[in-house]
Amino acid sequence: MPVTPMTVGRAPDGGGPAVFRAGCPHCRTSFELAAGELRLTVGASARTTFYSFTCPECGEAVRKPAGERIVELLTGGGVRTLRLQR
Numbered sequence: 221m222p223v224t225p226m227t228v229g230r231a232p233d234g235g236g237p238a239v240f241r242a243g244c245p246h247c248r249t250s251f252e253l254a255a256g257e258l259r260l261t262v263g264a265s266a267r268t269t270f271y272s273f274t275c276p277e278c279g280e281a282v283r284k285p286a287g288e289r290i291v292e293l294l295t296g297g298g299v300r301t302l303r304l305q306r
């Protein structure tokens with residue numbers, strides 16, 4: 221199954237907040253999410269570092285692993301971050 225890469229961009233009007241393009245593995249729809257619709261969890265290892273959101277199309281809770289670059293994108297875009305205790 222192809223994985224839609226997480227990307228970051230600005231809203232079309234230019235001055236808006238960052239939006240993140242993400243895909244849902246359940247209904248295979250891709251869509252844009254505002255920072256407030258995403259949650260990032262950073263754990264001690266890659267296995268416990270992931271981002272999550274609720275699919276606006278099918279309502280499923282989606283959780284995906286977040287690499288270093290994605291963590292940077294999300295934190296830089298104002299996504300709420302939960303840092304787990306080591």
Ligand SMILES: [Zn+2]
Nearest residue numbers: 244247275278
């Ligand atoms: Zn979905």
